[in-house]
Amino acid sequence: MRQRPEAAIGPEAAPHGVALMAEHVMPIWARQLEAIQSTLQSGSVELLSNFASIFELQDQLHSKCAELPPASVHTEALQQIDLDLQAQCERALHGLQFADRLSQMVEILHKNIACFATELPAMADAGAAEQAAWTEAFEASFTTEEQHLFHHGKSAPPRQDKVEYF
Numbered sequence: 001m002r003q004r005p006e007a008a009i010g011p012e013a014a015p016h017g018v019a020l021m022a023e024h025v026m027p028i029w030a031r032q033l034e035a036i037q038s039t040l041q042s043g044s045v046e047l048l049s050n051f052a053s054i055f056e057l058q059d060q061l062h063s064k065c066a067e068l069p070p071a072s073v074h075t076e077a078l079q080q081i082d083l084d085l086q087a088q089c090e091r092a093l094h095g096l097q098f099a100d101r102l103s104q105m106v107e108i109l110h111k112n113i114a115c116f117a118t119e120l121p122a123m124a125d126a127g128a129a130e131q132a133a134w135t136e137a138f139e140a141s142f143t144t145e146e147q148h149l150f151h152h153g154k155s156a157p158p159r160q161d162k163v164e165y166f
Contacts, residue, residue: 019120026117030110037106044099051093058085104143112138 061082068075116134123130142148146156 019124022120023117026113026120030113030117033106033110033113037103037110040099040102040106044096044103047096047099051089051096054085054089058082058089061085101144101146105147108141108143108147112141 061078065075065078065082068078139148139151142151149156
C-alpha cells in the first residue's frame with residue numbers, strides 16, 4: 001500500500017496511525033476468521049450427518065449379510081464389501097479431524113486478535129519484554145501439536161491411522 005504524502009506527518013504520528021490502522025484492520029480479520037470457522041463448522045456438520053447415514057446403511061448391509069445362508073455365493077462378497085466400507089468410513093472420519101483442529105486454531109487466533117485490539121492503545125511503550133510475554137501467553141493457548149510445532153518453525157509429523165476425538 002502506498003503512503004500518501006500528506007499522511008507522512010512525522011514520527012510522532014506513527015504510533016497513532018499504527019493504532020488507528022490496527023484498530024480498523026483487526027476486526028476485519030476477525031470477521032473473516034469467523035466466516036472461515038462458520039463455513040468449516042457447517043461443512044463438518046453436513047459431512048458427519050452424511051457419515052451417520054452411511055453407517056446406518058452399513059448396519060443394514062451387515063444385518064442382511066448375517067441373514068444369508070453361509071453357503072451362499074454372495075455372502076463372502078457382501079461381507080468383504082461390508083469390511084471395505086467400514087475401513088473406508090474409519091479413514092474418512094479420521095480425515096475429518098482436520099475440521100476440529102482448524103476450528104480450534106481459528107478460535108484461538110480470533111481470541112488473540114480481539115485481545116490484541118483491546119490492548120493495542122496501551123502498547124505505545126511496549127518493548128521486548130512485552131513481546132515475549134505476549135508470545136508466551138499466545139503459545140500457552142495452543143491446543144494442537146501442529147500449533148506448537150509451526151510456532152517454532154517445525155513441520156507437523158505424519159498423521160496417525162486411528163480416529164481421535166477431542
